[in-house]
Amino acid sequence: MAAFKRKRGAEVRTGKTAKKVKFADNGMEPSSVAEEEQKNEFCVPAPISKGKWKNKERVLVFSSRGINFRTRHLMQDLRTIMPHAKADTKMDRKDKLLVINEVCEMKNCNKCIFFEAKKKQDLYMWISNVPHGPSAKFLVQNLHTLAELKMTGNCLKGSRPLLSFDPKFDQEPHFSLLKELFIQTFSTPQYHPKSQPFVDHVFTFTITDNRVWFRNYQIIEEDASLVEIGPRFVLSLIKIFKGSFGGPTLYENPHFQSPNMHRRMIRLAAAAKIQQKQTVKQMQKKKKMEEQEPVTKDVTEDVFVTPAEEKPEIIELQPLPPKEGKKKKEFKRRRMLKRKNL
Amino acid sequence: MNTYVSDEDSQLAMESEDDDNELSDVELQDAFAKGLLKPGLNIVENQPKRPANNADGLKQCLADFRKSLPWVERLDLTNKPAVDIAVQAEGKVSTQDSGDINADDDFQREMHFYCQAQATVLDALPRLQKLKIPTKRPDDYFAEMAKTDQHMQKIRQKLIMKQAAMEKSEKAKKLREQRKFGKKVQTEVIQKRQKEKKAMMSAVKKYQKGMTDKLDFLDGDQEKGKKGVNKTAVHKKIPSAKRKYKDQKFGFGGKKRGSKWNTRESHDDVSGFRASMAHGKAGKQKPNKRPGKNARRKMKNRSS
Numbered sequence: 001m002a003a004f005k006r007k008r009g010a011e012v013r014t015g016k017t018a019k020k021v022k023f024a025d026n027g028m029e030p031s032s033v034a035e036e037e038q039k040n041e042f043c044v045p046a047p048i049s050k051g052k053w054k055n056k057e058r059v060l061v062f063s064s065r066g067i068n069f070r071t072r073h074l075m076q077d078l079r080t081i082m083p084h085a086k087a088d089t090k091m092d093r094k095d096k097l098l099v100i101n102e103v104c105e106m107k108n109c110n111k112c113i114f115f116e117a118k119k120k121q122d123l124y125m126w127i128s129n130v131p132h133g134p135s136a137k138f139l140v141q142n143l144h145t146l147a148e149l150k151m152t153g154n155c156l157k158g159s160r161p162l163l164s165f166d167p168k169f170d171q172e173p174h175f176s177l178l179k180e181l182f183i184q185t186f187s188t189p190q191y192h193p194k195s196q197p198f199v200d201h202v203f204t205f206t207i208t209d210n211r212v213w214f215r216n217y218q219i220i221e222e223d224a225s226l227v228e229i230g231p232r233f234v235l236s237l238i239k240i241f242k243g244s245f246g247g248p249t250l251y252e253n254p255h256f257q258s259p260n261m262h263r264r265m266i267r268l269a270a271a272a273k274i275q276q277k278q279t280v281k282q283m284q285k286k287k288k289m290e291e292q293e294p295v296t297k298d299v300t301e302d303v304f305v306t307p308a309e310e311k312p313e314i315i316e317l318q319p320l321p322p323k324e325g326k327k328k329k330e331f332k333r334r335r336m337l338k339r340k341n342l
Numbered sequence: 343m344n345t346y347v348s349d350e351d352s353q354l355a356m357e358s359e360d361d362d363n364e365l366s367d368v369e370l371q372d373a374f375a376k377g378l379l380k381p382g383l384n385i386v387e388n389q390p391k392r393p394a395n396n397a398d399g400l401k402q403c404l405a406d407f408r409k410s411l412p413w414v415e416r417l418d419l420t421n422k423p424a425v426d427i428a429v430q431a432e433g434k435v436s437t438q439d440s441g442d443i444n445a446d447d448d449f450q451r452e453m454h455f456y457c458q459a460q461a462t463v464l465d466a467l468p469r470l471q472k473l474k475i476p477t478k479r480p481d482d483y484f485a486e487m488a489k490t491d492q493h494m495q496k497i498r499q500k501l502i503m504k505q506a507a508m509e510k511s512e513k514a515k516k517l518r519e520q521r522k523f524g525k526k527v528q529t530e531v532i533q534k535r536q537k538e539k540k541a542m543m544s545a546v547k548k549y550q551k552g553m554t555d556k557l558d559f560l561d562g563d564q565e566k567g568k569k570g571v572n573k574t575a576v577h578k579k580i581p582s583a584k585r586k587y588k589d590q591k592f593g594f595g596g597k598k599r600g601s602k603w604n605t606r607e608s609h610d611d612v613s614g615f616r617a618s619m620a621h622g623k624a625g626k627q628k629p630n631k632r633p634g635k636n637a638r639r640k641m642k643n644r645s646s
Contacts, residue, residue: 055415080488133407146489149500156479157486163418164462170420173400180408183418190415196485199417199470199477204459209445217459219477224424224463226456229488239394242403250400252393342636 050197055189060104060130062088063115071115071123073145077231078113080146081201081216082186083158083194085113097126097245104130111185112244115140122259125235127181128244134177135244138212138235139259146230153218153227155201160188161216162202169207174240174251178212179205201229210255211236414473419465423457 061078063071067090079085086107091100091114104112114126123143128135144151163186169179186203188195204215212235217226240251257265373379443454470477487494545559581589602608633641 055411129407134403147493149497152497152501154487154489154494157488160417162462162466163416164459165418165420166458167420167422173397173404174395177400177404177407179420180404183416184409187416187418197476198479199466199475200479202459202462204455204462206455206458208443208451208454211445213451213455215455215459217456219463222467222478224460224467226459226463240400242399248396248399249394250396250403252395254393 051191053189053191053193057084057111057184057187057189058107058109059085059111059113059185060088060107060109061085061113062103063090064093064117065090066093066120067115067117067123068120070143070145071117073147074143074231074233075115077146080157081155081161081229082188084188084192100126100128100245101130113185114245124238126245127185129181129184130244133244134181134240134242134250135247136178136181136240137238139238139256140233140235141211142232142234144230144232148230151228151230151232153201153220153229155218155229156196156198158188158192158194159196159198159200160190161186162199163187164202164204166206169205174237175207177240177250178237202226210253413469414475417466419462421458421461421465423454424461424464425457 059082061075061082063075075087079087086109088103088107091103100112100114104110110130112126112128112130114128116124116126118124123140125138125140126135127138163183165179165182169175182205199219201216201218204213204217206213206215213232214235215232216229218229220227236256237251237253238256239249239253241247242250370379443450445451467477542559545554548554549557549559
């Protein structure tokens, strides 16, 4: 424990806590702060909190073993954008979930975000109010981190966010409980020592397709033009428990389909298709192999039978006499002669 | 107590309340005595599982858990998505009020989130200004950002590259179009010149042979300005009879071999009907300007 206890709310000495950043030659203008030394090193002043920090919220963000790089980056991003967050080492999967409560108590945190990865494929997230309060388990999908190049916005590290909720959060009791949980977990307390005094980004929580969609936008202009910062993810609620990481189930989501079931449905559908094709083929084969009875009666025989008298067959043995010509060729002969004589 | 369902009328079954697989003989005997068992094979039916939804418990929990903080601490807002000013200006107002948005339509979904965030910002900024919380960062305030400067440089580079690639492809397209157009114009000019030359030569020949005694082909350029337009227009629209015949015979790869020819359409087609030939002018003489041998002999005798 340090002998010197820094008085909260007083002016912070820039000498100790300020970060010294070396700027490479990338054309950045020197800061216009006159007091600082004009060397190659520029001091970035630590955030100054001008009030007393009363709302003591601390969030512990950590995970179990077996997570992949994307989840790790997500945890880092959450710690970056939430200054009231703390990190911890990975938890062994052998331990039961109730151990997490003790871990949080040791770290003096009253909220917890715990990530759990199963089969190296599915990511589950627990959000919990640690000593007594409710907890919720979600399945995380469509995860994109801060580092993706399509997220072009940026915000101050540790600035306080605005929280934006869908009106649907007020319509159902389980959603309003979730809303309260999100507010208490994600909002940075005012005058937190690591927070920046500006409000320059907004978190949105929307309910669509029975899932909660999370987005983080940077506020560029006063007329509310926004750019996405990231991270972004989709949460499917599984269960809400009364206690922290345990206790009686208060709510179970009927629309939730576990990822195993989902994969199974896909496989079954594919299998059913193939099976159908095979049965059709088999039936065709069977039909071919069956003995087909020869048809004795021709059904179409009577189609052209018309009622009429039968004519007797006459066989001509002698040629017919020549017909008399109708055209009179005399006049033609005369005409031709006349022409020749011309 | 289990309710037992017989095999025969399992459709009108009553559902059992308690799922107990261990049915002792004593229990069965009791049930039979009471008349709950029917003859036949009895199956115990399961109650369909209903997902837990303890609304009262949820509300109670919320009441316990809720912290009454002033709005400044929480900075939360609940609102419907706003109609974007820019979108409104363009006149494209999407139907956001019509219930659920389609989660699969990416653009609509993201616009919905964007508009929701915008509505929040528009609501919240005046409130923050009243509470004297700054929202605009002054230009000389340097502080650590969530993404490093290096990363922002990378993003900028990528955007520039994308733009450059697009511009390049646009330029290439335009160039290609220009070249095609240029080629077209060139061929047209050449053809025109050849036509003119041909016309001039035939006019000169005619004059030489003595068929025409006018010399207006020499100053034909002035008149062709008026007539030439109509002629070219006519030539463009109607293909000549020769062209038509060739098209019919060889057009589209010449697929005339296996086609039917005594169809309804061919039967109804009377384009090959010449009234003059059909009603038989009884072998009309070939209109021959050159008189016959006898006539010529007579003419010769007469003239000489």
